[in-house]
Amino acid sequence: MxxxxxxxxxxxxxxxxxxxxxxxxxxxxxxxxxxxxxxxxxxxxxxxxxxxxxxxxxxxxxxANMDELLYLAFSRFVETCAARFDVRMQQSQTPEQAQEAVVQGIVKDYLGTSEEMILAYELYAVAARKPLLREIMQQWMEASQHSLQRHFTADDARIIDAFIEGLIVHGSLAVEPMTEGEVRAAVHRLTDPLLLQRKQ
Amino acid sequence: MxxxxxxxxxxxxxxxxxxxxxxxxxxxxxxxxxxxxxxxxxxxxxxxxxxxxxxxxxxxxxxANMDELLYLAFSRFVETCAARFDVRMQQSQTPEQAQEAVVQGIVKDYLGTSEEMILAYELYAVAARKPLLREIMQQWMEASQHSLQRHFTADDARIIDAFIEGLIVHGSLAVEPMTEGEVRAAVHRLTDPLLLQRKQ
Amino acid sequence: MxxxxxxxxxxxxxxxxxxxxxxxxxxxxxxxxxxxxxxxxxxxxxxxxxxxxxxxxxxxxxxANMDELLYLAFSRFVETCAARFDVRMQQSQTPEQAQEAVVQGIVKDYLGTSEEMILAYELYAVAARKPLLREIMQQWMEASQHSLQRHFTADDARIIDAFIEGLIVHGSLAVEPMTEGEVRAAVHRLTDPLLLQRKQ
Amino acid sequence: MxxxxxxxxxxxxxxxxxxxxxxxxxxxxxxxxxxxxxxxxxxxxxxxxxxxxxxxxxxxxxxANMDELLYLAFSRFVETCAARFDVRMQQSQTPEQAQEAVVQGIVKDYLGTSEEMILAYELYAVAARKPLLREIMQQWMEASQHSLQRHFTADDARIIDAFIEGLIVHGSLAVEPMTEGEVRAAVHRLTDPLLLQRKQ
DNA sequence: AATGAATGAGTATTCATTCAT
DNA sequence: TATGAATGAATACTCATTCAT
Incomplete structure (x- = not known):
């Protein structure tokens, strides 16, 4: 040879x-x-x-080791997601725009690309086991609720945030993914009554 | 000797x-x-x-291989969870009881034991990657919605199911876990209006 | 499930x-x-x-164990091959027919089907290491030469047998397999002079 | 301490x-x-x-894996064998010396040491199944015939090469191994007539 | 500052064989 | 008599990490 x-x-x-x-x-x-x-x-x-x-x-x-790299990687991921969502909230002026921004955040940022969802699931799983990564998860939630508080009360923000979470999970793993219309209907059902009593 | x-x-x-x-x-x-x-x-x-x-x-x-074992294990997990939830729904007679059963399902079955949540996250992550396990995830959702349809319309069941999902995830990964009161308030906010126009 | x-x-x-x-x-x-x-x-x-x-x-x-099964399997293989070759030799009447029978034995019985060759190679390899299987190999050679001795002297039979072996190996592993014509030419080159002085 | x-x-x-x-x-x-x-x-x-x-x-x-190692090992084996044979052919001046070099190649290089033969059989068996190793086998044949073509025509080289192959196999697996004399007689029987019409 | 070479622990999986039933 | 269950040893291969250069 x-x-x-x-x-x-x-x-x-x-x-x-x-x-x-x-x-x-x-x-x-x-x-x-x-x-x-x-x-x-x-x-x-x-x-x-x-x-x-x-x-x-x-x-x-x-x-230094894999855990450090995981931490850095997921931190970056979460920062990107949180920043993107904050822009959506920041750009909304009226409550109705905020509602629609939530819908678009779900549909455009997550349901569209499975990659983002996969990263989120991986983070959930690993956060449940490693405290260091759980912190990241919590920072994400806080950032998310902070963004929502531009338009909703703290309590409502927490509920809406949870709802977003659920819609994303369901939307991505269900047999037939939720349509934009379904997501919008769901968001409205939860947030319409809130708007009446919203933060002034 | x-x-x-x-x-x-x-x-x-x-x-x-x-x-x-x-x-x-x-x-x-x-x-x-x-x-x-x-x-x-x-x-x-x-x-x-x-x-x-x-x-x-x-x-x-x-x-035969690890995937088969994973499949069997997660199947059993999902069956147990789904059956438990169905019992809760089945035992509810009035809409108000159904609402409370949803609250109890979240608080007692998931927020209490982190083990169940961890299993769920692991399933999400692995389902996003392996079609075989994704099927299990979908069966779970269907079973869950089927149970809810004992008291709610199909469309509402889907929304409520997603909301449950989100409350569980948020409740378990947040800095301070949601209290039973917070969960109840959230559930009511979503389902109270539904009850007015509910399935007869 | x-x-x-x-x-x-x-x-x-x-x-x-x-x-x-x-x-x-x-x-x-x-x-x-x-x-x-x-x-x-x-x-x-x-x-x-x-x-x-x-x-x-x-x-x-x-x-009793794998070696016994290997022994039985290769014995059967060798018996089948040897019997088939003996029939060819037995049916030949004239020296010229014997020559052609050798050619046909090579071309039809081995070069055609790679399965037979693979089995032969596996037998060579294993016979070189396990005495029990080496015996089978030797029985095959003896049977083969016995068949050839219907038409050739013992010494010539041994040479012809070796030549057959070589043609088969070369024919089956070469980049382009030998054609029937090439095989015939080769056999003739070796056996033509022998026919002149052949066993009477 | x-x-x-x-x-x-x-x-x-x-x-x-x-x-x-x-x-x-x-x-x-x-x-x-x-x-x-x-x-x-x-x-x-x-x-x-x-x-x-x-x-x-x-x-x-x-x-990277076992196949790579097998490939490298058998390549080295074949190169060594081919080079050794080429030296024998190269050092021969007259046709008679070439004849004798063939005899010595068979007797000294293979019949003497069973190790070489075993390696060859293993290569046959594995070459019949794995294309990568079959290439090696074919390179060996080409090298061998190239060496022979220093003294014989291409067609004759192919026949002689096959004959060498057969003599080695027979010589090594037979009940009583071929003697040097028998090998020489066999080689002469095939190549003597060739010498008369040899390449000029 | 950067890396190729090295390694021990660990991975899923295959296997011939044993044996209680 | 025939076989499903069982098992310890072995297989190729992967890995995070170490370290001499």
Missing amino acids: TPSQLAATTPTKTRNRRFDPERRDRLIDTALNVIAAKGVAGATHREIAREADVPLGSMTYHF | TPSQLAATTPTKTRNRRFDPERRDRLIDTALNVIAAKGVAGATHREIAREADVPLGSMTYHF | TPSQLAATTPTKTRNRRFDPERRDRLIDTALNVIAAKGVAGATHREIAREADVPLGSMTYHF | TPSQLAATTPTKTRNRRFDPERRDRLIDTALNVIAAKGVAGATHREIAREADVPLGSMTYHF
Whole structure:
């Protein structure tokens, strides 16, 4: 067998890329992608390194251990989601716009892309077991309710937030996903009476 | 002292336990316990076998592979939950009793024991990735809505079911878990208007 | 989950077939098929039992161990091959017919079906390591040379037999398999001079 | 006695042998030895690692999977055999020397050492089933015929090569191995007529 | 600062064989 | 007599992490 033939069997080395200042950052994004694709269980150092085209040793150089990386990845995910929802709330002026923003938040941000939902479920599961990640989950809820409090009372915000949660879960795992119309009807049923007595 | 006598003196090694007709069934229960304790990722053949005090080879004798075991375990979990909820609904006579049964279902069956919640989250996460387990999730939803339809229209049942889902998730992962009073208030806010126009 | 759904996951039991007098015989044939399909290494009790639709316990009931089964299977294979070749030689009257019978034996019996060749290679490999199976190999050679001695001297028979062997191996593993014409030319080149001085 | 002194007294555990730059290469050789000793089926990661005094994890670090290792091992084997035969052919000047080189190649290189034959049989068997290894087999044949074409026409080379193959198989598996004299007689019977009309 | 090599613990799964029924 | 249940040893392979360079 000639050396060139041998090379076909062994993975080709495409590297020697020493300078890569944003690698750490890029690895966190890659980690999220891998979690979405294969779950937390499938998000191994090896898999993430391969996906990011980075040497394996680089993983533990940048992150003390997997838990740290998970923490960073899910933090970023939650921040992104929370910020996006806050923009929707912030841009709403009237109560009716706020209602519709909730509907759009559910339909556009979650029901559309299964990737977001998968990440959320992975976070639920892991948060139930690891306190560090549970904190992230709680920050998300607080941020979410904070956004809702731009238009609703604290108590109502909590209820609405829970409702959003439920609609998303149901909407994504049900045999036939909820339509935008169904989501809108559900949101209205809960929030219409609230609007009458809303925060002034 | 004959060898057999000697064996009697030696600390019982729990072996030679050849006949064990309900082992398969017991293993499914053990699997659920292990999933609750360590997650799907931690529910390995070894761990379940150790917990059930059964030789490792016994696992793959009884279950073709891990997915089959997961399927059986989560099926049992879902059946138990669905049956319990159906009893609550069935025992309710008036709409007001049905409302309260929903509240009790949330508070007693889920918020009380974190184990049930953890199992649910694990199921969400794994259902989002494996079609076989997604089916279970969907059967659960259908069963749940079927129970609710004893007292509510199909459309309302779907909304209420989603709301229950959200209250449970929020209730269990929030910094301070929801109290029974808060849950009751939330349920009433959604279902009170429904009762007026309810199924006759 | 209903029982019927569960059955889909667990292998269906198609049995309770107690009376099966030729089972042992059938198992030997099945073993040969499995060896041809998956090699000696892939011919496990489980695989053969599955292929023959027979309970696993039946394997060790009929055969003391795998070596015995291998012995019986390869014996049958060799007997079949040897008998077939002997018929070819026996039916040849003239030296020219014997020559052509050799050609046909190579082309029709081996080069055509890769299954026979695979079984032969598996036998070579295993015979080189296990004395019991080496005996079978030697019986085959003797039978083969005995058949050839109907038309050639003992010394020539041995040479011709080796040549047949080589043509078969080359013919079956080469990039482009030998054609019937090439085989005929090769056989003639070796045996034509022999015919002149042949056994009278 | 300090712990470190204690360690010095304990029998060397051959560990902490971190740096071993030619390990991969050595493992390929060890693999060949194990295949020769126990067959492809017996050439397990564990066995090869033990034989090479290397930790088990080292095997899958160096080779993506067993097939890759088999490929590399048999490639090396075939290269060695082919090179050795080519030297014999290259060193022959006259046709008569070439004839004798063929004889010596058979007798010295194969009939003498059963290890080489066993490796060849294992390769046949595995080549019949795995396309990747079949390629190796074909490269071997091509190399072999290329060497023969230093002295014979392409057509004759193919026939002679097949004949060599058969003589080796027969010679090694027969009840009483062929003698050098018998091999020489056989080779002469086939090649003498060829020499008269040989390549000029 | 960065990484290729290395490793021990662990993974699901397969297996020949035993044995109580 | 025949077999389903059982099991300990073994298999290929993956992994997070360590560490010498």
